[in-house]
Amino acid sequence: MRRSAEVTKAAILAAARERxxxxxxxxxxxxxxxxxxxxxxxxxxxxxxxxxxLFAAAAEFDLDLPDLNATPRDQVGTALVRHFLTRWQADDxxxxxxxxxxxxxxxxxxxxVVFAAQLAPLIIHLVGDPDQAPxxxxxxxxxxxxxxxxxxxxxxxxxxxxxxxEVIAWLSPTIQSYLTGERPDPHPLSRTSSGTSNAxxxxxxxxxxxxxxxxxDLRIR
Amino acid sequence: MRRSAEVTKAAILAAARERxxxxxxxxxxxxxxxxxxxxxxxxxxxxxxxxxxLFAAAAEFDLDLPDLNATPRDQVGTALVRHFLTRWQADDxxxxxxxxxxxxxxxxxxxxVVFAAQLAPLIIHLVGDPDQAPxxxxxxxxxxxxxxxxxxxxxxxxxxxxxxxEVIAWLSPTIQSYLTGERPDPHPLSRTSSGTSNAxxxxxxxxxxxxxxxxxDLRIR
DNA sequence: TCCTGAAGTCAACAAGTGTTGGCCTACACT
DNA sequence: AGTGTAGGCCAACACTTGTTGACTTCAGGA
Numbered sequence: 001m002r003r004s005a006e007v008t009k010a011a012i013l014a015a016a017r018e019r020x021x022x023x024x025x026x027x028x029x030x031x032x033x034x035x036x037x038x039x040x041x042x043x044x045x046x047x048x049x050x051x052x053x054l055f056a057a058a059a060e061f062d063l064d065l066p067d068l069n070a071t072p073r074d075q076v077g078t079a080l081v082r083h084f085l086t087r088w089q090a091d092d093x094x095x096x097x098x099x100x101x102x103x104x105x106x107x108x109x110x111x112x113v114v115f116a117a118q119l120a121p122l123i124i125h126l127v128g129d130p131d132q133a134p135x136x137x138x139x140x141x142x143x144x145x146x147x148x149x150x151x152x153x154x155x156x157x158x159x160x161x162x163x164x165x166e167v168i169a170w171l172s173p174t175i176q177s178y179l180t181g182e183r184p185d186p187h188p189l190s191r192t193s194s195g196t197s198n199a200x201x202x203x204x205x206x207x208x209x210x211x212x213x214x215x216x217d218l219r220i221r
Numbered sequence: 222m223r224r225s226a227e228v229t230k231a232a233i234l235a236a237a238r239e240r241x242x243x244x245x246x247x248x249x250x251x252x253x254x255x256x257x258x259x260x261x262x263x264x265x266x267x268x269x270x271x272x273x274x275l276f277a278a279a280a281e282f283d284l285d286l287p288d289l290n291a292t293p294r295d296q297v298g299t300a301l302v303r304h305f306l307t308r309w310q311a312d313d314x315x316x317x318x319x320x321x322x323x324x325x326x327x328x329x330x331x332x333x334v335v336f337a338a339q340l341a342p343l344i345i346h347l348v349g350d351p352d353q354a355p356x357x358x359x360x361x362x363x364x365x366x367x368x369x370x371x372x373x374x375x376x377x378x379x380x381x382x383x384x385x386x387e388v389i390a391w392l393s394p395t396i397q398s399y400l401t402g403e404r405p406d407p408h409p410l411s412r413t414s415s416g417t418s419n420a421x422x423x424x425x426x427x428x429x430x431x432x433x434x435x436x437x438d439l440r441i442r
Numbered sequence: 443t444c445c446t447g448a449a450g451t452c453a454a455c456a457a458g459t460g461t462t463g464g465c466c467t468a469c470a471c472t
Numbered sequence: 473a474g475t476g477t478a479g480g481c482c483a484a485c486a487c488t489t490g491t492t493g494a495c496t497t498c499a500g501g502a
Contacts, residue, residue: 002498143363149323154332165407223467223479226478
């Protein structure tokens with residue numbers, strides 16, 4: 001029996017999201033996605049052109065972050081941790097970003113864009129100084145993505161065994177301090193400049209993709 | 222001119238490490254590795270049998286963690302953060318574990334084993350209670366791997382722009398509290414089981430990795 | 443009724459993958 | 473010098489990948 005184009009397209013998209021989430025970019029094949037959607041692989045091409053564009057269509061997300069200004073200032077950490085936990089379990093969005101972003105540059109760019117566009121502005125509203133916001137956003141992302149990585153992707157047994165509430169209890173103070181805590185002094189007894197000009201590894205990094213695009217710069221200025 | 226078997230094997234291993242580190246498991250092809258090592262692909266098979274065994278040989282690491290008992294108790298956080306930063310830059314070890322562990326189950330297992338065998342014991346020595354150690358190890362791993370992910374893999378601009386010292390300054394208090402801080406109470410107004418579950422880091426996990434129909438298994442609860 | 447166009451299938455392509463086996467060839471021995 | 477062998481190369485295999493184009497089938501308007 002026959003489906004409308006819209007329905008088929010949606011089925012393909014749903015199958016693609018699941019595959020990208022569990023397999024990553026390269027192992028998620030068009031053929032597997034098509035099979036999941038009960039369709040011929042050529043239909044995927046007809047509707048989305050090629051694999052890259054299919055991914056782009058499948059990886060358009062809203063982090064759906066809460067309005068932290070409606071939260072008491074001393075509870076924004078808890079609120080954000082709790083939100084990320086539920087957000088992770090709501091659908092495949094974050095899982096896709098993480099699994100594909102690690103090995104595919106276009107996907108990494110997408111991850112950067114999502115966090116830049118949705119997390120950074122939220123934090124600017126929270127902290128006064130717009131210069132500090134990107135750094136604080138990156139710190140928050142590092143802890144939240146790191147926990148997601150350990151718990152849902154790498155599946156470290158103790159991380160999996162923790163209850164949601166335990167995770168919230170442990171991570172909230174961390175996130176709270178990244179959001180609203182004082183900026184710490186870089187350690188005095190170290191050798192190097194604290195200038196933000198040069199990042200380690202940037203030069204050494206052998207990019208198999210072009211790394212020229214900075215369209216997703218988390219910085220605001 | 223000709224090389225000894227040992228030299229060639231080492232060259233292959235070095236090339237493999239670099240490829241696995243930058244490309245991940247599936248995109249790091251035997252052919253590319255062989256080309257990097259100036260050798261025919263068939264030699265890789267001769268020396269290592271197959272790709273899985275090559276990876277196993279290439280991903281045997283020592284995290285080389287410092288003896289935290291020789292560090293003042295209030296500085297173990299700083300010491301560990303600093304160590305991970307230098308460790309990351311020392312060679313491809315952590316990059317390999319991260320890049321491959323996300324999409325390849327065998328690699329994920331390797332990552333688990335490395336952290337279980339090397340990080341957990343260290344922490345047991347530090348905190349009295351061996352029941353709490355795995356959880357604390359997972360928390361430390363989540364923050365350290367998360368920062369590595371944002372800085373070196375996903376390359377969030379603000380994370381890349383931070384100096385080593387800034388990273389140390391921000392992350393040290395977090396790690397310190399995960400290591401030696403009081404265990405927080407899980408939030409009272411939630412429904413969780415109060416018995417703090419902790420699985421040892423060494424627990425085995427069944428991992429149906431590839432079947433898309435099981436993506437929900439990757440979620441907790 | 444026929445006709446048109448959209449939905450869907452089928453078979454094949456070129457390229458790339460891990461892997462295999464046969465064949466060279468330099469060189470350390472006798 | 474002759475030779476055995478370890479180090480190395482080549483060509484091919486069976487398979488999978490993204491992608492293409494020609495073909496079929498159906499629904500509905502004229």
